[in-house]
Amino acid sequence: xxSAAFAVMLAAYKRRERLNALAFGIITLIFFYTTIANIIxxxxxxxxxxxxxxxxxxxxxxxxxxxxxxxxxxAVEFDKAAEQxxxxxxxxxxxxxxxxxxxxxxxxxxxxxQLKAREVCEDNHLPYDTAILFLEIEVADASVxxxxxxxxxxxxxxxxxxxxRSAAVPNAIAAIxxxxxxxxxxxxxxxxxxxxxxxxxxxxRFLLFGEGDIPVTTREVLRKAEPDHERRPGVYVGG
Numbered sequence: 001x002x003s004a005a006f007a008v009m010l011a012a013y014k015r016r017e018r019l020n021a022l023a024f025g026i027i028t029l030i031f032f033y034t035t036i037a038n039i040i041x042x043x044x045x046x047x048x049x050x051x052x053x054x055x056x057x058x059x060x061x062x063x064x065x066x067x068x069x070x071x072x073x074x075a076v077e078f079d080k081a082a083e084q085x086x087x088x089x090x091x092x093x094x095x096x097x098x099x100x101x102x103x104x105x106x107x108x109x110x111x112x113x114q115l116k117a118r119e120v121c122e123d124n125h126l127p128y129d130t131a132i133l134f135l136e137i138e139v140a141d142a143s144v145x146x147x148x149x150x151x152x153x154x155x156x157x158x159x160x161x162x163x164x165r166s167a168a169v170p171n172a173i174a175a176i177x178x179x180x181x182x183x184x185x186x187x188x189x190x191x192x193x194x195x196x197x198x199x200x201x202x203x204x205r206f207l208l209f210g211e212g213d214i215p216v217t218t219r220e221v222l223r224k225a226e227p228d229h230e231r232r233p234g235v236y237v238g239g
Contacts, residue, residue: 002031073175081153085160092131110157123238170217177233
């Protein structure tokens with residue numbers, strides 16, 4: 001009830017209803033005072049609540065760890081622009097592979113993609129004229145799991161970018177790579193850059209926010225989803 005009263009006060013404040021916000025603020029203070037008084041007089045309640053909260057957090061973490069290497073996306077949909085980008089990339093090369101750069105957008109301008117493409121080509125010994133698709137995954141809410149992954153195409157100068165929103169970056173990348181393989185009958189190769197830092201920190205970031213050591217997790221998701229290594233999309237890390 002204290003939390004609900006506080007939420008109502010914030011809602012009234014955002015609507016610039018000053019009198020209502022003041023009134024709800026007084027009610028919130030009363031509820032908080034009552035809550036603290038009850039905790040002091042009857043500590044058993046807070047102990048029971050702590051046990052319930054701890055159990056919920058523990059089971060949530062176990063569930064997230066259990067699902068961390070699942071493919072999750074039941075279907076992948078490309079919009080018309082994304083489909084056109086894939087077709088153009090296929091037309092530009094006679095190779096049996098499809099080259100994709102996993103990228104985290106910063107400014108989103110042409111120069112950013114140009115520098116990234118040059119860096120990946122140098123690190124992985126790819127020709128500079130290789131037809132490359134950029135792939136960007138935005139984490140909107142790491143607690144929401146959608147059965148359908150929607151990919152849209154965005155043109156940034158001469159660079160073709162595939163963008164999608166998902167609860168977890170590695171799982172979304174793996175699902176898109178497998179869908180591209182099935183649609184184009186070419187084996188996608190995805191390129192990452194090394195991430196410097198504590199591996200335990202990356203692991204916790206992935207479990208809590210859907211991000212972290214993306215290349216390793218993507219490789220593991222692909223391994224579980226596709227046991228045949230000859231049909232499994234390639235994961236490369238350079239830099």
